[in-house]
Amino acid sequence: MVRTRQGSPCTIVIKLGTSSIVHEKTHQPLLSILSSIVETVVNLRSEGHKVVLVSSGAIGVGLQRMNLPSRPKSVSGKQALAAIGQGRLIALWDDLFGHLGQPIGQVLLTRGDISDRTRYLNAVNTLQELLSMGVVPIVNENDTVSVSEIKFGDNDTLSAITSSMIHADYLFLLTDVDGLYTANPRKDPSAKQIETVTSISAIRSQVSTSTLGSSLGTGGMETKIIAAEIATGAGVNTIITSSKRPENIFSIIEYYNALKSTSPVDEDPSNANPSISLPRPPHTVFVPSSMPMRDLKSWTSHTLHPSGSVVIDSGAHRVLSKRESGGRLLPAGVLGVIGAFASGQAVRIVVRKPINGSVVEVASAQSTRPNSPTLFSAPLSRSGSSGDLTKDGTTDETNIEIPEFKDEDVVEVGRGLANYNFAQILKVKGLNSSFLPQMLGYADSEYVVENITIRLPP
Numbered sequence: 308m309v310r311t312r313q314g315s316p317c318t319i320v321i322k323l324g325t326s327s328i329v330h331e332k333t334h335q336p337l338l339s340i341l342s343s344i345v346e347t348v349v350n351l352r353s354e355g356h357k358v359v360l361v362s363s364g365a366i367g368v369g370l371q372r373m374n375l376p377s378r379p380k381s382v383s384g385k386q387a388l389a390a391i392g393q394g395r396l397i398a399l400w401d402d403l404f405g406h407l408g409q410p411i412g413q414v415l416l417t418r419g420d421i422s423d424r425t426r427y428l429n430a431v432n433t434l435q436e437l438l439s440m441g442v443v444p445i446v447n448e449n450d451t452v453s454v455s456e457i458k459f460g461d462n463d464t465l466s467a468i469t470s471s472m473i474h475a476d477y478l479f480l481l482t483d484v485d486g487l488y489t490a491n492p493r494k495d496p497s498a499k500q501i502e503t504v505t506s507i508s509a510i511r512s513q514v515s516t517s518t519l520g521s522s523l524g525t526g527g528m529e530t531k532i533i534a535a536e537i538a539t540g541a542g543v544n545t546i547i548t549s550s551k552r553p554e555n556i557f558s559i560i561e562y563y564n565a566l567k568s569t570s571p572v573d574e575d576p577s578n579a580n581p582s583i584s585l586p587r588p589p590h591t592v593f594v595p596s597s598m599p600m601r602d603l604k605s606w607t608s609h610t611l612h613p614s615g616s617v618v619i620d621s622g623a624h625r626v627l628s629k630r631e632s633g634g635r636l637l638p639a640g641v642l643g644v645i646g647a648f649a650s651g652q653a654v655r656i657v658v659r660k661p662i663n664g665s666v667v668e669v670a671s672a673q674s675t676r677p678n679s680p681t682l683f684s685a686p687l688s689r690s691g692s693s694g695d696l697t698k699d700g701t702t703d704e705t706n707i708e709i710p711e712f713k714d715e716d717v718v719e720v721g722r723g724l725a726n727y728n729f730a731q732i733l734k735v736k737g738l739n740s741s742f743l744p745q746m747l748g749y750a751d752s753e754y755v756v757e758n759i760t761i762r763l764p765p
């Protein structure tokens with residue numbers, strides 16, 4: 308069922324939430340949990356595994372340092388507390404790991420840091436370098452500089468993106484419950500643990516997620532399910548288990564190694580050999596995708612904050628949905644754009660919402676009526692020449708005709724990376740790609756958007 312290189316060392320990401328790091332009321336560090344984590348990580352390292360720790364807790368530790376009762380409401384208040392707490396948090400980790408001779412490295416990331424391909428690759432290289440030096444990277448969000456558009460928001464998402472960045476075998480989401488339940492096990496005695504999740508969309512309808520968060524962290528079960536969706540989509544076995552028994556990480560890895568050794572090809576847990584004698588430690592496992600997203604696609608879908616949208620027609624939506632990977636959009640399928648973006652930036656791929664139950668087709672392709680108003684597209688006051696279009700996205704935007712697609716008229720179906728800037732794509736929308744050199748003065752690619760992941764088929 309789970310995918311690992313059986314018996315060989317694994318790359319493991321362990322995420323520890325605020326509620327497992329500081330006491331919910333006193334905000335004192337939970338030293339027994341932290342010490343057990345440190346022992347577990349060092350033991351995993353001695354078995355040859357590579358381990359990354361994603362640690363929340365900066366704001367919680369900051370609260371304790373300033374003797375404050377609860378998280379401030381303001382963003383700047385939280386950022387200030389994170390600045391106060393992060394230093395003490397990493398000092399605490401360094402102290403505990405130091406007792407066992409294990410070096411650590413601090414890695415603070417924001418979504419903005421990895422929205423740029425070069426910076427993303429730098430982050431990947433740094434993590435890989437730390438791992439190959441035998442260091443345990445300790446990752447947290449760089450809260451002090453994060454604003455809403457560049458925030459991961461919760462460390463569940465950050466840990467999923469980290470595990471996808473380093474192609475981890477396992478992501479362990481350690482929390483104050485030992486798995487995903489059908490209802491809140493603290494309130495509902497009939498709540499049942501879900502052992503294996505093969506379909507995230509199916510699980511959403513079976514689980515009541517609303518009450519499983521704590522007052523300190525920003526996550527809860529819902530964010531863990533989102534994280535599992537990201538990580539399993541990138542091929543990472545994702546496991547929710549209790550932070551009170553981190554040593555279970557060993558037993559869980561052993562358990563799946565044993566399953567694989569009896570049934571190395573069969574991925575279906577119901578076909579696992581019943582003679583397996585190892586007990587199953589309590590946890591929920593999310594089975595990874597059988598066709599993990601290629602690195603660039605995962606990066607595009609989850610790490611980038613899209614800068615704008617490209618509106619496509621229903622035919623393009625159909626064709627792109629048939630592609631397993633690396634979908635590419637020709638200008639002929641483009642109806643318009645929303646927002647301004649440069650070439651190389653991430654864009655949403657959107658389609659028009661149906662009107663009165665049916666999709667209304669835009670009246671024409673541009674090849675017959677260039678820049679003409681359509682049902683959703685009309686020139687604004689800055690119309691005129693199409694601008695001085697340059698290859699690097701430095702269009703003279705003062706002269707561009709911007710059509711009137713609005714966010715509320717469309718629905719996102721996927722994401723991709725733009726090969727041209729918004730003005731260039733507007734200029735060639737609806738055209739055959741053979742017109743690109745003539746319209747733009749150059750054509751690096753016949754496709755206007757590449758690396759498209761369609762998440763919502765027609």
Ligand SMILES: N[C@@H](CCC(=O)OP(=O)(O)O)C(=O)O
Nearest residue numbers: 324325364365366524525526
């Ligand atoms: N970056 C923040 C943690 C964000 C957060 O609350 O995460 P989590 O506790 O995992 O829901 C901090 O260190 O306080």
